[in-house]
Amino acid sequence: MQKKQITFITGNQNKADQLALYLGFPIEHMELDLDEIQSLDLKEITEHKVRHAYEKTHSPILVEDVSLEFEALGGLPGPFIRFFVDAVPLETMCRMIDGQTRKAVARCAYGYYDGAIVQIFEGALQGEIAETPAGKSGYGWDAIFIPSGYNRTRAELSKEDYKKTYLQIKPIASLTSFFENFS
Secondary structure (H helix, E strand, O other): OOOOOOEEEOOOHHHHHHHHHHHOOOOEEEOOOOOOOOOOOHHHHHHHHHHHHHHHHOOOEEEEEEEEEEHHHOOOEEOOHHHHHHHOOHHHHHHOOOOOOOEEEEEEEEEEEOOOOEEEEEEEEEEEEOOOOOOOOOOHHHHOEEEOOOOOOHHHOOHHHHHHHHHHHOOHHHHHHHHHOOO
């Protein structure tokens, strides 16, 4: 089946290549500076982002946003995690919740918009924040997030377990199903 041409907005070519591999068909990649609204609602942020990207490109668009929510902090840093990782040492993030619950949720939302249909796909993985950062693999906050069912951070997991948790956080199955039924 011929798939509709989709452009994934990301500054990371490897991320685009990996997504295309999981989807099973090629997607275009474009780096685009987008306005991001300030909200703790990942779905709201993703929908705003995908509509803004469409306004700039006028072609079918896919965007992604990620959130790491600390229960002890009422859901923060949430979708602001990227800024925390850039500005606050991971060790400090671990210390911020000392003496409190370490429960956390990692979330990812993909947004698709083609000018007519907006579709948001969400994935989530329960876990907790480590006492201290650990591991050398992964990206961003992987060294402080311990997925439920594991006793190690994502940055310490085997490639197989890392992929398994990746596919829980990222709503790849829902996205794939949508594109299989949509041309």
